[in-house]
Amino acid sequence: MANPLNKKYLLIFFITALATVGATLLLINIFEKKQEANLYPSVFKPVGDKETDPKVWGENFPFEYDSFLKTETNEGPTQFGGSDNYQKLEKYPQLIKLFAGYPFSKDYREERGHYWAITDVKNTLRVNDKTPNTCISCKSSQVLVDVEKMGTENFYKAMFKDVGAHYDKGIGCLDCHDPKTMALRVQRPAFIEAMQRRGIDVTKATREQMRSYVCGQCHVEYYFKGDGKYLTFPWDKGLSVDSIEAYYEEYGFKDWDHETSGAPMIKMQHPEFETWSTGIHAKSGVSCVDCHMPYERVGSLKVTNHWIKSPLRNINNACQTCHKWSEEELAGRVKTIQDRVYETMVKSENAILDAINAIKAAKDAGATDEQLKEARKLHRRAQLRWDFVAAENSMGFHSPQETLKTLGNAIDYARLSQLAAEKLMKNVAVK
Ligand code: HEC
Ligand code: HEC
Ligand code: HEC
Ligand code: HEC
Known part of the structure; x- marks a missing residue:
């Protein structure tokens, strides 16, 4: 039997x-709160929960506001990016075809830069009276106010000319x-x-994840689902x-039918978040913000630079906070990657254009929709892959x-599409 004294000591031990x-x-917990307090300075002049005017927020945070305003600046193009x-x-011009x-x-x-988002969506020739309001989703913080007011479904169902355009x-x-804590938050x-x-x-x-999630609200591939867009x-x-x-x-989706080949196409849109997520930096825990909004010193303060732009300008x-290579070396590494990707991308464009021309030739020679189905399917598969790279903004x-x-894979599918169409030509010609 256990000694009752032992039992008592055991109890004391557990309680201690x-x-x-x-x-x-x-x-x-206290330590984390303290860290958070250091990370996000206090809001002295209270900001409303749905305040859309950056100037009001800026009164509390002049350094962040100053750099935020610089997204208006045009420093000219880099080789593949820039503002x-x-x-x-x-x-x-091959894009037209x-x-x-x-x-x-x-x-x-x-x-x-972000400053221009609202101007550019209003001015693009891609927008007209039939454009759904869904288009404004990634261009303005007023979206967050109206989504709450109208309800998400009604917000998308509305017309751009009636809501977003204003x-x-x-x-x-x-x-x-x-606005209360200044912590990062996603609401879209x-x-x-x-x-x-x-x-x-x-x-x-986690905070680390949020440093990419905030960007992932907009810098992604998307589509408008169903009649409610x-x-x-x-x-x-x-x-x-x-x-x-x-x-x-699985969903059976298409954005449009290609005018020349008749293939049911998908347009890819700036899949930065998706592409980043498959790369070495994401795997190493490096967020969008590490490269696009790095810390800078302002006096004795460490401030997040809100001038979001091409890292090649900075x-x-x-980069040099993590990599001890020289600026020329780092710029050179980016250039090597981008040049290789660009060269291969142009090859894929040429292959897709050959496929388009071959399908058109077969169609003109009398091939039926049923006969052209395989070649068109391969055109779709090739082009959505090319576009996933072309519409992504880092050139790889x-x-x-x-x-x-x-x-x-884009080159492979494009050449298979061309082969399928050319085979058809032979059959059509024999008939
Ligand atoms: C390791 C650093 C790094 C990380 C992490 C990173 N990027 Fe980039 N990003 C770059 C570089 C380098 C370029 C190429 C810039 C150029 O060509 O001028 C670029 C280009 C871009 C561009 C186009 C910029 C322009 O000038 O046209 C966008 C938009 C972008 N990145 C968004 C993101 C988003 C969103 C994430 C996170 C999901 C992210 N990036 C993560 C380094 C990074
Ligand atoms: C509310 C949607 C939205 C969010 C959130 C957002 N972006 Fe953007 N971003 C855009 C749009 C739209 C543009 C293009 C604006 C234009 O061309 O008019 C853009 C442009 C850019 C550019 C190009 C700048 C240049 O000078 O060429 C970079 C880089 C970029 N964003 C990175 C980021 C990063 C990093 C984050 C997260 C910290 C982020 N964005 C969050 C919508 C967003
Ligand atoms: C596209 C997203 C985005 C926008 C827009 C944005 N911020 Fe930030 N902000 C960030 C990120 C990311 C951080 C870094 C936070 C972290 O690491 O936890 C940050 C950090 C901060 C901090 C903490 C201190 C610091 O400098 O690190 C303040 C204060 C701040 N932002 C103020 C503002 C103000 C004011 C505006 C509007 C004028 C603004 N931000 C607009 C993404 C954004
Ligand atoms: C927060 C830290 C951090 C930042 C900022 C950062 N990197 Fe990196 N980078 C890494 C890590 C970690 C790796 C992976 C190294 C490894 O595992 O060997 C890496 C890998 C690389 C590689 C090798 C890629 C490969 O395919 O193996 C290149 C090139 C590179 N970085 C360039 C850049 C450039 C250019 C910038 C600035 C635009 C940058 N990095 C910003 C941490 C960073």
Whole structure:
């Protein structure tokens, strides 16, 4: 039998152990709160929960506000990026043929700083009286106010000309911050819903994850689902282009029929979040913010630079905190990756154009829709992969190996499409 004295000591031991754990947890909690307080300075002049005017927030935080305003600046183009919104259709005229029958063949500009988002969506020739309001979703913090007021479904169902076209505030503090604590926050329904379907609760995200999630609200591939034009991210099967294609196949989705080949096409839109997620930096825990909003010193303060732009304009802060290579070396590494990707991308464009021409020739020679089905399907598969790379804004830097694989498959599918169409030509000619 156990000695009653032993039992007593055991009890005391457990109580002491429990108290120690409790005290430690409390200390950790206090420490974390302190860290958070250091991280996010206090809001002296209270900011409303749905305040869309950055100036009001800026009164509390002049340094962040100053750099935020600089997104208006045009420092000119880099080799493939930068903040000069030149017309891509002039620089790369083959895009007109690749997007034949779709508004992107009429107007397709290089993107620029956040300041311009609201101006550019109103001015693009791709928008007209029939454009759904869904289009404004990633251009203004007024979206967050109206989504709450109108309800998400009604917000998307409305017409752009009736709602979004009247906005005057662009992307602002409200899009990324909680006005009470200044902690990062995501509110856009499409991102929250897409993550939920993947089993991820964004309210439980770590600070590190939030430093990419805030950008993932907008810098992603998406589509308008159903007649209600419900903004949806095609992520249920994963974030790679193959998973996204599998999602669209199951749903039976197309954006348009290609004017020349007749193939049912999908337009990819700036999949930065998806591409980054397959790369070495994401795997190493490096967030969008580490490169695009690096810390800078302002006096004795460490401030997040809110001038979001090409890191090639800021290699010192954006890369050299982690990499001890020289600026020339770092710029050279980016250039090597981008040049290789660009060269391969152009090969994929040529292969797709050959496929388009072969399908057209077969059609002109009398091939039926049924006969052309296989070649068209392959055209679709090739072009959505090429576009996943072309519409992504880093020319492969965010994930070099995955990007080259995607382009390799694009070339393969395009040549298979061309072969299928040419085979048809022979059969049609024999008949
Ligand atoms: C390791 C650093 C790094 C990380 C992490 C990173 N990027 Fe980039 N990003 C770059 C570089 C380098 C470029 C190429 C810039 C150029 O060509 O001028 C770029 C380009 C871009 C561009 C186009 C910029 C322009 O000037 O046209 C966008 C938009 C972008 N990134 C968004 C993101 C988003 C969103 C994430 C996170 C999901 C992210 N990036 C993660 C380094 C990074
Ligand atoms: C596109 C998203 C985005 C927008 C828009 C934005 N911020 Fe931030 N902000 C961030 C990120 C990311 C951090 C870094 C937070 C972290 O690491 O936890 C940050 C940090 C901060 C901090 C904490 C201190 C610091 O400098 O690190 C303050 C204060 C702040 N932002 C103020 C503002 C104000 C004011 C505006 C509007 C004028 C604004 N932010 C707009 C993303 C944004
Ligand atoms: C509310 C939607 C939204 C959010 C959130 C957002 N962006 Fe953007 N971003 C845009 C749009 C739209 C543009 C293009 C604006 C234009 O061309 O008019 C853009 C442009 C950019 C550019 C190009 C800048 C240039 O000078 O060429 C970079 C880089 C970028 N964003 C990075 C980020 C990063 C990093 C984050 C997260 C910290 C982020 N964005 C969050 C919508 C958003
Ligand atoms: C927060 C830290 C951090 C920042 C900021 C950062 N990197 Fe990295 N980078 C890493 C890590 C970690 C790796 C992976 C190294 C490894 O595992 O060997 C890496 C890998 C690389 C590689 C090798 C890629 C490959 O395919 O193996 C290149 C090139 C690179 N970084 C360039 C850059 C450039 C250019 C920038 C600035 C635009 C940058 N990095 C910003 C941490 C960072």
